[in-house]
Amino acid sequence: MAELPGRPLARSLDPLPGESIGGYLLRLAHRLRLSPIRLARLTGCIRPSTTQLGRRLLLDLDTRAFAHTARLSEEEAAALTLVPWSDRYPPIARLRPGSGPQVSRDDWLFNDAPRYCPRCLAGDGTAIQQQHGGPWQKAWHLPVAFACPVHQVFLQEDCPRSHWINRAVTLLVGQPADATLHPAQCRHPVQRAGQGRKGPSCGTQLDQLRSTSSARPSMNVLRAQQRLLDFLEPHQAAAGAASGFTDLRVVTAVLCASCPLGRDHIEPDSQDLVGKHIRALGGGTRPVRDRPPRDPVAAAGLLTAAVRLLDEPDLHELVDHARAARPGSASRAPWVHVFERHQSSCSDGLRQAMAPLTRTYRRTGPRGARIPERQGGYRPEHIPAFLEERWYQEHLAPLQINAEAKSVRRLAAVLLVQQASGRAQGDAADFLGINPAGGQFVATSTLLRWLRDGQDAFNAALHDLAEELDRATDPTNYQRRRDELRDWSLSSETWNEIITKLPPVPGPVRPKLDDRLRQEASAFVWAYVTGGEPLYAPRHIEAEQPADTRQAWRQRRANTWFHLSRPDALNHYAALRKLLLQQGDLLAEKIDAQALLDQVEIRVLQPCLQEFHVPDVPKPPPSAPGVIGHLREPPREG
Structure with missing residues (x-):
């Protein structure tokens, strides 16, 4: 342990509540009839060659040495500084030594000039404060201190007399070599021609209100x-x-x-x-x-x-x-x-x-995650890849960018995931399954041009939607649905059950209810259950076809999707859509029920596993039999 400098003072003072190290030195120096600079040297606050008391003493005081010589506890010495507030007032932590990258100045740490309450400096009437004055509060050094709630007055700034000061006051105690002044007297040098800052101290009493009419x-x-x-x-x-x-x-x-x-x-x-x-x-x-x-x-x-x-x-x-x-x-x-x-x-x-x-719509780094902007509310898994129609109509449709409605719904979903996860936009799009080519996700050029002028309104609408999602009590886990249906498509048996329920089509032309339509019907159901778009649905039936067949199917996709989704669909497609939606409701109900069952099993089994020290049983992957395997198409023969 390092040797403590000097010997304890013969007499000392108890610090007053909230008092600063500068105020304490003034009161103790007044009691001992010393100059504050002499007392600071004796107590190890500064080196013997130092001639000024700077405000850094509020951050850098050697509390152990000072406590020893001033006959205080280390806790009392530390309480005279700003250090105990370093975890409460961020500028203190930024300017303390060893607290990270050094900051030379922070305008929110110290006032440009001393502030004080005259009535606090006058003391509370006790004998010790009648002799040496009341406390110079350390909070008065902070710019957030502007009034005294006890005496219900504004804090005063500096001295009522005019002093020539062309920069912020950086001294904790002005003219610290002057041993004749009371702690409540001004220590600025009197303004006199030719004397600059080295004239005699002002001496104005600061413990008196300047005017009762102020x-x-x-x-x-x-x-x-x-x-x-x-x-x-x-x-x-x-x-x-x-x-x-x-x-x-x-x-x-x-x-x-x-x-x-x-x-x-x-x-x-x-x-x-x-x-x-x-x-x-x-x-x-x-x-x-x-x-x-x-x-x-x-x-x-x-x-x-x-x-x-x-x-x-x-x-x-x-x-x-x-x-x-x-x-x-x-x-x-x-x-x-x-x-x-x-x-x-x-x-x-x-x-x-x-x-x-x-927020700007630019990549901010090499796909690195940042701290999520929203925490404690909705989660990324609660966002569908294609924003729900009701959410869009209530929050984004009033912006009247209907020509880009599809792009808006995709972008909104990506940004909602980004806010809740801190992911880059490309990674958020990957999470939603709408970025199959990888790379950075961007909105369409038309939407980006609109956002140059309408970005504020878009962000405000997205913020309102995010707050609504935060308040949701039973949100849908769309990510689980996407995971469960990753390898899914309508089986041949299920498809045959659906098409046998369709009403007969009059006339000689009959719609072809083949595997191509089964593939598009599967994409339609997948999009309905997962809140996505048929474009990004798994296409296992199509993948098994020859290359020329796959090309022919791709050319007919848009026409089929149009007939299935149009409000005034033909009777055949309207009936097919109704049956497909019923199938989708059944799928969603089973997936969500299984998710609820899994949560119940975890809550029930976990205490037992902990009590008997049984290793956790790994949960089967989504594609394993026994989860919702009965929803999947059985393997094809051959």
Whole structure:
């Protein structure tokens, strides 16, 4: 174990709740009549040659050495830093040493200038706080702190006197060599000609309210502030707090980019200051820099509006703001860069709401899977290869791209699988069985041209459909149906039973009820049961024919499918379709019943297998006899 530097101080102080290391050094230095820089050297906070106390001390403090010399426990020393919040406030983790790729700066970690509540600095009336002042809260360093819920005032920024400061304040304690000041006095140098930043300290008392007539935060602001501060408390789940702060960051960028659309959500006292902040960022004309407001009142207005939008149960209004802030393609949306940079730590709800607005129809990598955009709702196996007619009519048909209805239904199915699995589009199409040639799946050129202007509406409709699927209580497992019917076709016996039930056809011309029609009838039933298209149905009957016969059959497919599917079908085809649909209902019922039986058997047998340590019995493959083998055509003789 490394030797601890220095010896413990003769006297110390108990840290106050929520106090920062800078505030603690100020109070303890005041008690010991030392300068803060001298105390920092004695306690091992900095090297002896260091002349400044920077804000990095909130992240890099050697808590073991400091606890030893300041006569504190290591837990008390660590509580003076931001480190305990690293799993709750993502910018802290990104800037801590050893936390991954180093980030030199994050505008959401530190305020440009100190914020504080004068009444908190004045103390609570106890003897120790009357002597050395109240705590400089470490939360005040974060841009998400803009009001004091206890005293119901906006946090003040910097000093009421004017000081010449041409950049963000990076010091934890200004003028740390000055040993004469109270912890609640301003330590900026007085502005004097020729003295620059090295004049005497200002000394203005910061523990006094500047004006009783100044604006006070509304109850909405105070509730929003308390909610954000609660994220930093240990009783809140760390993962939920981290996603909450990330959501706030993304929504703030959306509000800035969509201005003035969200002006009504901003508190009246903050609107002008928020507008000034947005203009400084460039509004919607240049990419939004990911930066919170410097002024506490502006921060209060903007962040309270963001909290209000996040509280909407379906986030539709937020999506409207994001859509309004995105006049061109997703790659040019000014807020998208913020979302894409931080989406891995967003909440599932925000990620699912915003991801459709940022999706482009391009391959993003070498068929590599990504984190699914939707988790905990529908699964890929619940999606048919050809979007259900009802889903299409309710969600996508109103977009009036009927000329490309078939392509739309295929693309929607692929994207729904992609959202739930993280697969590339080509792999999602392979999963659905509609990409037999392999490679990257793409929509038709006509649909892609339509999407250049209608992509927002398409994504919004697909998002609504996905939410409906998430709410489904008993979804159909289309993938199981596809697996079970992979080797299936209507047997000769079943086909003969069907055609004997057809009504007689008047006239001398009789339809030919041969193996070609049996093949197309099998494709029709397969498509009906699996929610697919006859084009992608297994064609085992056709595969057994000579090459010239297969070519002749292929030329007649479309005509047969047309007669079977047309609403005003001829009597013969209408009767055949009815019988085929009955056969399809029987198949679907048997497959789904077998699936339910398998689930029951697993739930019943698994505890027994575990109790007696019997190895798991492998489940027979879908094509094995005994599953639904009685549904398949028996092997042909010869």
